[in-house]
Amino acid sequence: MNLIYTAIGFFALAALLGMYLLTFVLRGKETPKAIVFSHGPMAVVGLVLLIIYITKGGPNPWESLVLFVLAALGGLYMVSRDLTGRPIPKALAVGHGLLAVAGFVLLLVFAFGE
């Protein structure tokens, strides 16, 4: 379970940075790249820890994993748009956040639910 708790820690930090980034996207401002390149890697570390946990067998938070993977794909797409000078669709940024939050909530339920 330690792996899950650490993953939750990384996802929580990623979520905080993500919310901060969202304020830039929604105002149509340039995202600060230090935050972009911290948010993504933190979420990736969380995701990798989650995958390691799942490969160990037993009851698994599959729903969270799927939601996080979808959110990660959305995130990669947004970074590529951002760096190549194309605007980030606001709906996509919000959708990415909602997917990740849903995955996070399910993960919390899985870890602390019983």
Add this chain to the structure above:
Amino acid sequence: METQSFWEATTPQRPDYPTLEGSLQVDVAIVGGGITGITAAHQLAKAGKRVAVLEARRVGGGTTGWSTGNLYVPVGPYFHHIAKTRSQEVANTVAQARFAALDFIEQHTRKYSIDCHFARRPWYFFTQEEDMASTIEKEAEALQQAGMAAEFVTQVPGLRFDSVQRAVRMDGQARFHPLRYVLGLAKAVTQMGVQIYEHTTVVDLKEEEDHCLLTTTQGTVTCHQLILATHIPIGIHTVQTVAAPYRSYVVAMRLKSGAYPDAYFWHNDKTHHAITTHSTDSMVLDMLMIAGNHHKTGQASHQEYQHYFNELEAYARQHFDVASVEFRWSAQHYRSGDGVPYIGLTHKGSKRTYIATGFYADGLTYGTVAGIQLADTIAGEGSPWLETFDATRGTNLSTVGKFIKENANVAAQYLKDIPAGQVSHFADINPGEGRTIEVESEKLAVYRDEQNQLHVCSAVCTHMKCIVNWNNAEKTWDCPCHGSRFMTDGSVIEGPAILNLERKAIDPKTGHLLESGGKTSGEREINNPIT
């Protein structure tokens, strides 16, 4: 002292070429009118192709006109290094290609009677330090293996350097006036039917299945093949992950004695200095130049750029009887991962777009190599140099360390873009000074000129969004990621960025950003980027 290139200042007549207006259809469009673009145009016209050269500023006004005018077979990253990162065969091909390019320049100077002070002379490579002797020895051996007549010597004539530890000499190298040469060749290519357009910035390019389409500031060009002879390809290309931008510096001086040594020298101790001499208006040598002090573009130590010039001047005064400093300037070079340029199709899937970059500061010769090779390839004649310079080769095991180092450096630049900590205000900026500051969650590049007028642009580079840094020696905004450089009005000087920095307007009373500051475009306002 303002920065100004000796070559720009000593070029008497400069023909004006028109700006492209409307649409144009050619076999090959060449973006960039430096030595690479003009040489390619010459060779393609000779092969019977319809060619147009599109130049954002003036022909030869890019790095070609801001170089040091030396032509030589040796290379900055060293042949013995290339033999290690690639193979001895590759090193041999590079040497042969450079040898051929030197001959090409000599022949065409004669053929078109270009008054560019071309003269053959030796190259010396020497050190005063015991530790560096083995580098000189290895390089001489690599040159000899490549069939070049490099020989060890005990003296370096013309210089007053004590205790030279090791020295090598190679005859048959040359000097010339690069800007006069390119302008002379440009005149010849127009007589061969090539259309040259100046003040014509390419702002968009597309490779389609059966043609390429270029959009310029006032027109469009449709072509079968496209050459990006822009020193580093403009826009976003994978080669930018392996070709890193560096700046280096040049100081040009007159000597009291008038005893200008007639050779090109590389003095390699802990630091590298290139020593050369040139003539202003005849074949008589009357100018000494010292070049060196490389650093990554936009990343000067302590963000202070003047000291690079001062160090070169101090070096010159230590070794020569300097009468006066006449010119000083700086220019950019791009380093390839394995020491060999990238010349050819831009990526594996591309059929029509060619690039030429990663020349180090050896690109007057490499630009000629590139022009010949690309034209031969496009004309279907094949080229023996193709594989050696393959632009899609990426990185290999022996260069992966350098690849990681350069790209980690780029990542570190992005990580400096934090939203806090830059709380300076417009009032903190002194006349003649530039700073990046943050206003209403936007990073701004702000310059206050000597008349107290503020020039405000977005500090976000239009290439891939790094934050630009102020260059206090040249009064420019330099991007530390891939080397794009911008003037204080935001217009692109060089590098991969196509669009200018977005201009911003502020309310002088409140210091707040106004809604519209002005659109970003690719238009480059003036010819001379620095002065």
